[in-house]
Amino acid sequence: MKCNLDKNKSWQHALTNAITEPSELIKLLELDEALIPKAHLAAITFPLKVPRGFVARMKKGDVNDPLLQQVLPLAAELETHAGYETDPLREKQFNPIPGLLHKYPSRVLLTPIGACGINCRYCFRRHFAYEDNNPGSAGWEKAIDYIAKDPAISEVILSGGDPLVANDSTLASLTQKLIHIPHIKRLRIHTRMLIVLPERITEELITAITHPTIKTILVTHCNHPQEINSEVVLAAQKLKKAGVILLNQTVLLKGINDHVDILAALSEALFSADILPYYLHILDKVQGAAHFDLALQTARTLHQGLIERLSGYLVPKLVCEQPGAPAKVSMTGLEFCTE
Numbered sequence: 589m590k591c592n593l594d595k596n597k598s599w600q601h602a603l604t605n606a607i608t609e610p611s612e613l614i615k616l617l618e619l620d621e622a623l624i625p626k627a628h629l630a631a632i633t634f635p636l637k638v639p640r641g642f643v644a645r646m647k648k649g650d651v652n653d654p655l656l657q658q659v660l661p662l663a664a665e666l667e668t669h670a671g672y673e674t675d676p677l678r679e680k681q682f683n684p685i686p687g688l689l690h691k692y693p694s695r696v697l698l699t700p701i702g703a704c705g706i707n708c709r710y711c712f713r714r715h716f717a718y719e720d721n722n723p724g725s726a727g728w729e730k731a732i733d734y735i736a737k738d739p740a741i742s743e744v745i746l747s748g749g750d751p752l753v754a755n756d757s758t759l760a761s762l763t764q765k766l767i768h769i770p771h772i773k774r775l776r777i778h779t780r781m782l783i784v785l786p787e788r789i790t791e792e793l794i795t796a797i798t799h800p801t802i803k804t805i806l807v808t809h810c811n812h813p814q815e816i817n818s819e820v821v822l823a824a825q826k827l828k829k830a831g832v833i834l835l836n837q838t839v840l841l842k843g844i845n846d847h848v849d850i851l852a853a854l855s856e857a858l859f860s861a862d863i864l865p866y867y868l869h870i871l872d873k874v875q876g877a878a879h880f881d882l883a884l885q886t887a888r889t890l891h892q893g894l895i896e897r898l899s900g901y902l903v904p905k906l907v908c909e910q911p912g913a914p915a916k917v918s919m920t921g922l923e924f925c926t927e
């Protein structure tokens with residue numbers, strides 16, 4: 589029992605102990621302190637947040653480190669660009685009750701918690717009013733009722749925020765409710781915690797999110813092979829052993845992973861960790877992230893490069909999200925996506 593408490597304490601402690609002060613991050617990584625004022629300014633709209641274990645995977649003295657680039661607030665975020673919005677996916681219209689998004693008929697997305705383990709600068713939810721969109725424990729009854737009444741729904745997706753920031757008992761009670769709905773076959777969890785805070789993957793968590801009558805799928809979010817260290821591999825193995833299916837999604841990001849060698853190495857590293865590449869996302873056009881965006885043709889060329897280099901199952905699907913589309917839109921075929 590003591591052992592369990594200690595383990596829980598360790599991930600929760602790592603989470604609360606994350607770096608949130610731009611000056612601390614910049615000094616720790618021995619970067620130019622002239623970056624500090626602008627970083628402070630950019631962090632007002634969307635705060636800095638990065639676990640220390642993730643920072644340890646960054647290279648000191650390198651402002652272009654691909655992991656650092658994902659979390660360091662920059663002056664470029666303060667620029668406004670035409671065509672970049674604050675709610676690019678227009679999610680509000682698919683939000684029938686707080687904490688539930690129902691965009692595609694066979695699956696619903698629940699957002700049990702607003703916070704994440706890390707704040708990614710390119711996040712499309714960087715302007716999302718998380719606080720206003722959490723059902724709270726009483727509100728869960730409504731979400732569960734909604735799901736129970738619609739037999740077309742076969743899968744419940746926990747997203748966020750990051751659902752694994754929620755504690756084990758919240759997740760366990762949600763799983764318990766879902767397994768009693770006969771048409772729910774799958775529980776899917778979209779999380780970046782396996783990557784950024786692998787100590788979150790405890791036996792208690794695995795017990796909370798698995799059950800013999802339901803399939804559990806965990807979709808990680810990893811953008812660069814340097815994010816995968818031995819702790820991540822071990823955490824993935826624990827999940828795999830418990831029968832959890834592991835998939836990954838990546839966001840294409842200028843200056844971070846916009847090279848076929850990096851994307852190919854990422855697929856290889858993921859597969860070595862028993863994680864299958866699932867989606868390669870075109871960046872959502874969110875205000876403050878324009879400097880990460882790539883031309884559509886560049887994205888297609890990169891993807892074609894992967895197809896020519898890798899085994900078919902190592903190639904993620906290149907997709908973008910379009911408000912109103914019946915599914916994520918494939919960008920490999922002839923379908924059209926507005927740039």
Ligand SMILES: *Cc1c(COP(=O)(O)O)cnc(C)c1O
Binds near residue numbers: 690696697916
């Ligand atoms: C992406 C997404 C899903 C899941 O789509 P898949 O193609 O099944 O991965 C479900 N609901 C919403 C609102 C989404 O944005």
Ligand code: SF4
Binds near residue numbers: 704706707711712749
């Ligand atoms: S973990 Fe996901 S939801 Fe959270 S900030 Fe990063 S991209 Fe956004």
